[in-house]
Amino acid sequence: MRESLDRPAAERAQTSLPSLAVALVLLTVVTGLALAVADGTLSGHDRTADERRLAVTTADRLVAPAGPLAARANVLNATRVATFDRGRLVRSVPPARNTTVAVSLNGSRLAATGTTSGGTTVRRIVLVERRETRTVxxxxxxxxxxxxxxxxxxxxxxxxxxxxxELWTVRADERVVLHNRSGLNGTFTVSLVPYETTELRFEGAGVVPAGSVTVKYAPPRTTKATLVVTVDA
Incomplete structure (x- = not known):
């Protein structure tokens, strides 16, 4: 009688073994997937952080007073912008040599070390300064x-x-910028105060023929623009 009672219990135990094995396999698979997802998420965060650091560094370098594009802080020299290329980008930001970095201004690509398909983008509002030489x-x-x-x-x-x-003195408003009592002859560059109009006055003796004096100057003209740096690691 006892033998007949133990047989069903043994059979049930044997029947549950495959189910337990399947459950263990499923648990192993789910754990592995969870770890893979977690590792991928962490790697993605690390990559995004690295991209942002390089993008910020590149943008800050480009708008700095001593940067390859700037006339002064946050003001870009239009001539430098026109000649900016991959070589200048890599020389200015060496890490860009091994990472895809793209720089554009108002939607126009200036330089890139590769093709971006996503990545991290940093923007800076800047002024672009242009100078046109005038002669009077x-x-x-x-x-x-x-x-x-x-x-x-x-x-x-x-x-x-x-x-x-003889022309012996040139004044900028009330300030003497050139003077030679024996007479001025030649080409001279003088600094002026840019915050207001400047009156140049000439002092000398005799009748000075037309064209004996020329003045060249290049007042800056600025326009607002958006500098965009994208890093796609």
């Missing part, structure tokens, strides 16, 4: 003068007077 030939006979527009920070003055005529 003032009438300097007597107490002649010429007024230069605001934001003009320098001027190049060329003096070529004929014999018997």
């Amino acid at each position: 030939t003032p009438n300097v006979t007597g107490s002649g003068s010429v007024t230069l527009p605001r934001r003009t920070d320098s001027a190049t003055i060329t003096v070529s007077t004929p014999p018997g005529t």
